[in-house]
Amino acid sequence: MQTIKVNLGERSYDIVMGRGVAEAFVFGKIGADKYVIVTDSNVKKLHGEFLEQILKNCGYDVEIMDIPAGEDSKHWEMAGEVGRELARRGIDRDTVLVTFGGGVVGDIAGFVASFYKRGLRYIHIPTTLLAQVDSSIGGKTGVNIPEGKNIFGAIYQPLAVITDINFLKTLPEDEVKNGLAEVIKYAVIKDTELFEYLEKNIERRDEEFYEFIVAKSAAIKAEVVSLDERESELRKILNYGHTVGHAVEILSGHKIFHGQAVAIGMVYEAKIANKLGILSDVDLQRQNDLIKKAGLSLTYDFDIEGALKIMRTDKKNKGGQIYFVLPKQIGALKEENGKVAFPVEEEVVKNALK
Ligand SMILES: NC(=O)c1ccc[n+]([C@@H]2O[C@H](COP(=O)([O-])OP(=O)(O)OC[C@H]3O[C@@H](n4cnc5c(N)ncnc54)[C@H](O)[C@@H]3O)[C@@H](O)[C@H]2O)c1
Numbered sequence: 001m002q003t004i005k006v007n008l009g010e011r012s013y014d015i016v017m018g019r020g021v022a023e024a025f026v027f028g029k030i031g032a033d034k035y036v037i038v039t040d041s042n043v044k045k046l047h048g049e050f051l052e053q054i055l056k057n058c059g060y061d062v063e064i065m066d067i068p069a070g071e072d073s074k075h076w077e078m079a080g081e082v083g084r085e086l087a088r089r090g091i092d093r094d095t096v097l098v099t100f101g102g103g104v105v106g107d108i109a110g111f112v113a114s115f116y117k118r119g120l121r122y123i124h125i126p127t128t129l130l131a132q133v134d135s136s137i138g139g140k141t142g143v144n145i146p147e148g149k150n151i152f153g154a155i156y157q158p159l160a161v162i163t164d165i166n167f168l169k170t171l172p173e174d175e176v177k178n179g180l181a182e183v184i185k186y187a188v189i190k191d192t193e194l195f196e197y198l199e200k201n202i203e204r205r206d207e208e209f210y211e212f213i214v215a216k217s218a219a220i221k222a223e224v225v226s227l228d229e230r231e232s233e234l235r236k237i238l239n240y241g242h243t244v245g246h247a248v249e250i251l252s253g254h255k256i257f258h259g260q261a262v263a264i265g266m267v268y269e270a271k272i273a274n275k276l277g278i279l280s281d282v283d284l285q286r287q288n289d290l291i292k293k294a295g296l297s298l299t300y301d302f303d304i305e306g307a308l309k310i311m312r313t314d315k316k317n318k319g320g321q322i323y324f325v326l327p328k329q330i331g332a333l334k335e336e337n338g339k340v341a342f343p344v345e346e347e348v349v350k351n352a353l354k
């Protein structure tokens, strides 16, 4: 078992991580007598009873509720429904909410925690690789609305994150790949050792493998969030691959899953860095070889004007220019005077997308 700290002053918290930590974890540290688990229909079936039982064995009062699995559940009305169900059950502010599932459950239930009775304490128990390495850390919560991404949400930190890699045993392979794309992202932007480990081990699916990559990735995310919780600059590095990736997701009508879209995004964003003379041919190839070895596709047949139109709305942009996070070598990004995102001429972007 290991502990990674997210340092945010009085809102600091621990990510407790390992194999079987959900069993061993001392919920006593949280100091509540009642927990309400919010999960999704898949996770409830697979692991719901297990978690309920652990909490019951500790002598706590436990309730569980679930939402239908999948991104389609992450909407405003569902957040309202979860909140109203808490109210119908008479959940009060002494109860701790437990988000139990992937990023969808974490985002929506974390969001409900942010507004229910003006703020309910909550913990994350992430069960997908993506949620363990990414969405459970940093306190971003929210729901989708048709008008766009990241419009309805809150930054609301949990009391703790309990990351048990045993839950990954039931995760379908496509969902594993979804998370692996984000792990490759962490390696390219910040961690040569992780990158080299992935080059040798990315086809493995055993506990030791998961333990290593989840711990490494979570530590990077925790460090970045601790330094820049509200994304004034540094946290933008986590957006590598996402500028183009987001366009791929939208252009494909969300048929291409997020991790795969980010993998494609990294290929094209690294190509931009290469065309600008920032990233060497050798390192570009190394990144792309690893993405391929992970079983992820490298290319997308772009509607270039459509892609540019989407990228022009990216949250990093300023002064009408599209901003990118650009790798300069495996394990390091271009950084200048504390800035990590840089404007790139649209001609360069267009050429790279061809
Ligand atoms: N808040 C953040 O900082 C942040 C960061 C990245 C992504 N996200 C969000 O996260 C979401 C994606 O998260 P996700 O990829 O975890 O998707 P998800 O929550 O939809 O989970 C993917 C699928 O795996 C199933 N599942 C979950 N755990 C399982 C297990 N242990 N065994 C078998 N099946 C399991 C789920 O039921 C679902 O069908 C998106 O909505 C995205 O916007 C948020």
Ligand SMILES: [Zn+2]
Pocket: 182, 242, 258, 262
């Ligand atoms: Zn992502």
